[in-house]
Amino acid sequence: MYRYETHTHTSEVSRCSHIDARALARYYHKAGFSGFFVTDHFFNGNTWIERTDDWADMVRRLGEGFRLARNEGEKLGLQVFFGWEYAYRGTDLLTYGLDESWLTEQPDLLSLHINDYCDRVRADGGFIAHAHPFREAGYIDMIRLLPRRVDAVETYNAARTDFENEQADHYAEQYGLLKIAGSDNHHGSMPRLGGLQTRTRPQTARELIGLVRNGQAELFSREGI
Ligand SMILES: [Zn+2]
Numbered sequence: 001m002y003r004y005e006t007h008t009h010t011s012e013v014s015r016c017s018h019i020d021a022r023a024l025a026r027y028y029h030k031a032g033f034s035g036f037f038v039t040d041h042f043f044n045g046n047t048w049i050e051r052t053d054d055w056a057d058m059v060r061r062l063g064e065g066f067r068l069a070r071n072e073g074e075k076l077g078l079q080v081f082f083g084w085e086y087a088y089r090g091t092d093l094l095t096y097g098l099d100e101s102w103l104t105e106q107p108d109l110l111s112l113h114i115n116d117y118c119d120r121v122r123a124d125g126g127f128i129a130h131a132h133p134f135r136e137a138g139y140i141d142m143i144r145l146l147p148r149r150v151d152a153v154e155t156y157n158a159a160r161t162d163f164e165n166e167q168a169d170h171y172a173e174q175y176g177l178l179k180i181a182g183s184d185n186h187h188g189s190m191p192r193l194g195g196l197q198t199r200t201r202p203q204t205a206r207e208l209i210g211l212v213r214n215g216q217a218e219l220f221s222r223e224g225i
């Protein structure tokens with residue numbers, strides 16, 4: 001089986017991350033994964049990137065953690081894929097299958113309503129998974145669900161409670177949404193990890209997403225290291 005982490009943050013880009021991109025790659029290599037997604041917080045999330053008039057430069061900064069992790073991953077034989085985590089008032093959308101050049105061509109992205117964001121991403125071949133949809137925290141005003149606008153639900157998040165994950169799983173079941181698992185890793189070493197496992201090795205992020213769409217990517221969880 002090939003194992004992939006779907007949800008990580010680098011300290012180069014995400015303010016809340018305590019692990020840099022290279023160390024993140026070394027951690028997943030040591031943990032025996034085949035690869036992982038870097039899903040740093042988008043410009044509307046907890047990011048170090050300041051909003052400026054230079055959209056292309058903002059996009060380049062967003063990809064910095066990913067590129068550092070990918071270069072380290074290449075040395076280790078670890079696949080590293082690009083994604084990001086879009087944020088709207090505590091509603092977080094993991095976005096996969098689109099690259100930096102796509103982002104560069106969407107300088108109006110931050111002005112879109114969250115529903116229109118989802119529609120554009122998906123119309124262009126991207127894939128959206130609602131991260132920890134039942135997370136509760138002081139800064140989250142309400143639980144907000146978009147069942148007709150996402151592809152998948154993160155039904156196992158290693159950093160959330162079992163109760164929150166069970167609610168997410170129920171939600172996905174009721175609406176017939178795809179499921180993914182991930183760790184929301186901001187630290188490297190974690191008590192438990194989650195991810196996707198496949199029988200064939202996807203070569204690209206799009207291929208891995210294709211396996212999720214076809215039901216050929218199983219969720220797994222395990223103890224961390
Ligand atoms: Zn974070």
Ligand SMILES: [Zn+2]
Pocket residue numbers: 007008009085131184
């Ligand atoms: Zn996250």
